[in-house]
Amino acid sequence: MPTSDVQAFEAHATDADLDDLRARLAAARLPEVETVYRAAPDPRRWDQGVPLADLVDLVHYWRTDYDWRAFEARLNRIGQFRTTIDGLSIHFLHRRSARAGATPLILTHGWPGSIAEFIDVLDELTDPKDAGAPAFHVVVPSLPGFGYSDKPATTGWGTEKIAAAWVQLMEKLGYPEFLAHGGDWGGVITTILGGRFPEHVLGIHTTTAQSPPGLTTDGLTATERAWTEETRDFWRHRAAYAKQQATRPQTIGYSLVDSPVGLLAWILDKFAEWTDTKDSPFETISRDRILDDVTLYWLTRTGASAARIYYESHNSLDPELRVDVPSAITMYPRDIEKYPRPWAEHRYRQIVRWRSPESGGHFPSLEVPEFFVKDLQAGLAAVLAAN
Numbered sequence: 001m002p003t004s005d006v007q008a009f010e011a012h013a014t015d016a017d018l019d020d021l022r023a024r025l026a027a028a029r030l031p032e033v034e035t036v037y038r039a040a041p042d043p044r045r046w047d048q049g050v051p052l053a054d055l056v057d058l059v060h061y062w063r064t065d066y067d068w069r070a071f072e073a074r075l076n077r078i079g080q081f082r083t084t085i086d087g088l089s090i091h092f093l094h095r096r097s098a099r100a101g102a103t104p105l106i107l108t109h110g111w112p113g114s115i116a117e118f119i120d121v122l123d124e125l126t127d128p129k130d131a132g133a134p135a136f137h138v139v140v141p142s143l144p145g146f147g148y149s150d151k152p153a154t155t156g157w158g159t160e161k162i163a164a165a166w167v168q169l170m171e172k173l174g175y176p177e178f179l180a181h182g183g184d185w186g187g188v189i190t191t192i193l194g195g196r197f198p199e200h201v202l203g204i205h206t207t208t209a210q211s212p213p214g215l216t217t218d219g220l221t222a223t224e225r226a227w228t229e230e231t232r233d234f235w236r237h238r239a240a241y242a243k244q245q246a247t248r249p250q251t252i253g254y255s256l257v258d259s260p261v262g263l264l265a266w267i268l269d270k271f272a273e274w275t276d277t278k279d280s281p282f283e284t285i286s287r288d289r290i291l292d293d294v295t296l297y298w299l300t301r302t303g304a305s306a307a308r309i310y311y312e313s314h315n316s317l318d319p320e321l322r323v324d325v326p327s328a329i330t331m332y333p334r335d336i337e338k339y340p341r342p343w344a345e346h347r348y349r350q351i352v353r354w355r356s357p358e359s360g361g362h363f364p365s366l367e368v369p370e371f372f373v374k375d376l377q378a379g380l381a382a383v384l385a386a387n
Helices: 015-026 052-064 068-078 122-126 159-172 185-196 222-237 240-247 249-258 260-274 287-300 303-313 369-386
Strands: 006-009 080-085 088-095 103-108 136-141 178-182 201-206 327-330 351-355
Touching (some): 015 052, 052 260, 068 088, 068 287, 088 122, 103 159, 103 185, 103 369, 159 185, 178 185, 185 201, 201 369, 249 260
Parallel strands (some): 103 178, 327 351
Antiparallel strands (some): 006 080, 088 136
16 A cells, blocks of 8 residues: 555556657658568568568557557556655556465566566466465566666666665565566566575566576486577577667667657567567567557657666676575576576576476567466465475
8 A cells, every 4th residue: 555655656648648659650761671571471571670561560550549548547457656765766566465365476577578568467366266376465566767667867776786676665565575576687686586585585486597607518408408509599699689788778779769660660579589479479469468568668768778777787697696495487488598407406496396388488478378377376386385
């Protein structure tokens, strides 16, 4: 509930901002068609990035049919709040369970995600239909520089500081002990929470379980070796976006804040490449949900400030950090980073549940929401049982 330290918040974009967005979309200058043009369906259509035809269709839908107000109203119904931590106002969703004995749980998104990643799974996590499934009091913060959280005005807001801020946030809400889940940057922050704050964190579930560097492939299975090769290939050949944002976030930030089409293409490219699909991310994720995410970046003008998390934290996870709290780990087959269990065990010392499902990519809460919820419930149930 709101207190002197925690204030209720409602999202409400101005009509002028929405009109400006539509005007910019209508006036967009687009490049010529890609030189690797192929008719859909064909995953090779994306070899040079977002195909022109796909972008034109989505821009038209964004301008004429997409309803931001529906998403905005949904956020307001869930319950939004802001509180100040270390001089920065942090925005978060907070949904308490009606079930007695529910456990506090913090969900942390990554880039190019946002709180939009989790709104479709909140109801089932807080008040599950299955009486035997665990229930949670769920907190979903917007990372600093993302969404309705403040933009840091100085350097220093890396993953270590964010993890410490999450502990303060949960304590303000009356949750001195809690569970944590995350993927992408949220997975790194979740790992730090488990490693640095075991007196507060009951255990973790993550889809991004980075192992310490320098481990050998000796003894790995063929599948595990393939995982390491795919992860290495990703960072060598498909991570230019990360290098750009880690070294020159301000430069790319001008385009991301000034051009809605530029922002859309920059983010859509990742949804396309990182999902478990054959031709288009819309095979598993609706246009509306991706546009909810992109429009949130646009209206809050956070393209540059969100990119700076790479400047603050790229390759900064402490190689010596160990997580001794119970950990549940799920490696989705089309995720961009996959680490074998023997490698993960060097960092996560008490893995109580390990799963590698047959489908799913980097955004499982959006791609396979029903499986994601059941897997998260089962993983956190195993974590709680280990306590």
